[in-house]
Amino acid sequence: xxxxxxxxxxxxxxxxxxxxWRGLYLNPxxxxxxxxxxxxPAFSLSTIDGQPVSNAxxxxxxxxxxxxxSYCLPCLVEHxxxxxxxxxxEIPVVGINYKDREELALDWxxxxxxxxxxxxxxxxxxxxIDLGVYGAPETYIVDKDGVIRYRHVSVLDETVWQExxxxxxxxxxxxxxxxx
Amino acid sequence: MTTxxxxxxxxxxxxxxxxxxxxLAMLSWPTSxxxxxxxxEFDTEVQQxxxxxxxxxxxxxxxxxxxxxxSTGGVAEDLRREIHRMIMAxxxxxxxxxxxFERYGDFIFYRPRLRAETFLLWFGPLIFLVLGxxxxxxxxxxxxxxxxxxVTLDDAEKKRLQSLLGDRxxx
Numbered sequence: 147x148x149x150x151x152x153x154x155x156x157x158x159x160x161x162x163x164x165x166x167w168r169g170l171y172l173n174p175x176x177x178x179x180x181x182x183x184x185x186x187p188a189f190s191l192s193t194i195d196g197q198p199v200s201n202a203x204x205x206x207x208x209x210x211x212x213x214x215x216s217y218c219l220p221c222l223v224e225h226x227x228x229x230x231x232x233x234x235x236e237i238p239v240v241g242i243n244y245k246d247r248e249e250l251a252l253d254w255x256x257x258x259x260x261x262x263x264x265x266x267x268x269x270x271x272x273x274x275i276d277l278g279v280y281g282a283p284e285t286y287i288v289d290k291d292g293v294i295r296y297r298h299v300s301v302l303d304e305t306v307w308q309e310x311x312x313x314x315x316x317x318x319x320x321x322x323x324x325x326x
Numbered sequence: 327m328t329t330x331x332x333x334x335x336x337x338x339x340x341x342x343x344x345x346x347x348x349x350l351a352m353l354s355w356p357t358s359x360x361x362x363x364x365x366x367e368f369d370t371e372v373q374q375x376x377x378x379x380x381x382x383x384x385x386x387x388x389x390x391x392x393x394x395x396x397s398t399g400g401v402a403e404d405l406r407r408e409i410h411r412m413i414m415a416x417x418x419x420x421x422x423x424x425x426x427f428e429r430y431g432d433f434i435f436y437r438p439r440l441r442a443e444t445f446l447l448w449f450g451p452l453i454f455l456v457l458g459x460x461x462x463x464x465x466x467x468x469x470x471x472x473x474x475x476x477v478t479l480d481d482a483e484k485k486r487l488q489s490l491l492g493d494r495x496x497x
Contacts, residue, residue, distance in 0.1 A: 155461070174390060175390070177387075177431065177433050178431065179431075180427070180428060180429055180430065180431045181429075245400050245404075270404070271400065271401065271404040272404070272408075274401070274404070275401075275404055275405065275408060275429060276429065277429075278387075278429040278430050278431075279401065280387040280388045280401055281388045281399070281400060281401055
């Protein structure tokens with residue numbers, strides 16, 4: 147008993163140090179989204195080519211929702227991954243052109259290629275606020291019922307795709323398969 | 327033995343007081359004295375004051391270490407515009423805070439709401455302080471209640487004590 151209380155401070159210190167040590171390596175930008183398991187906020191906007199678009203136009207399957215902008219350099223980094231996903235038909239990708247201008251957005255897609263089924267234009271950033279967006283790039287996984295299931299802040303490269311998105315998507319697909 | 331423990335403790339106490347003072351000083355340091363020049367128009371002085379208070383107490387989600395009023399970030403600009411719109415539309419402070427919470431969570435508040443998830447954040451330091459103080463008091467009381475005259479040694483123990491003390495003096 148005495149020996150135990152003698153070592154208690156050391157035990158507490160080691161436990162606390164371990165906890166804080168782990169905390170040092172957490173990414174402070176990875177904040178939990180408030181919208182997980184909530185339906186996508188209602189919107190009635192237009193696409194960057196001027197077509198009216200609302201919740202009813204969203205894919206009726208699992209899809210990615212990617213927040214991007216022509217001004218956004220990290221978006222260029224993740225662009226090849228989104229292009230590959232679109233080309234291989236792995237999962238539909240819907241874009242949100244966040245706080246950008248249509249002509250710049252269209253130019254950017256012309257130059258770099260367009261991985262998006264369509265891009266919703268959110269020039270004002272108002273829809274971004276409803277989604278709890280911090281800034282481009284961000285990527286969400288939305289299910290066939292329009293419910294947000296997963297969120298990733300910052301670049302979605304091949305590593306993130308393999309390590310985070312593939313398992314999450316597999317799980318969501320298994321879940322919806324079991325439900326049917 | 328008694329005196330050694332008693333000497334040891336005040337040094338610790340001084341360190342604790344110093345550390346606490348330093349921690350308090352850091353906590354009270356102003357986070358940001360700067361603010362973006364707002365171009366928003368208000369009908370009343372009260373509305374303007376509410377806008378200032380809200381944008382000072384809400385954190386910019388993008389830049390993480392500035393409040394909304396001090397940030398040039400795109401999303402901070404949008405959120406300031408939203409706050410202005412909501413104030414002008416007659417929303418209460420609680421409604422505006424709820425709006426922010428539903429979208430950005432506890433993170434948006436510099437003073438997070440008291441909820442089960444934020445309990446440790448609010449009271450963790452206090453819990454540690456109380457535990458530490460309890461431990462310190464326990465050690466101190468034990469050291470004070472130690473009475474040398476109660477200790478009796480038989481001859482063998484006295485001999486061993488002598489040799490131990492002797493060893494220490496030589497070392």
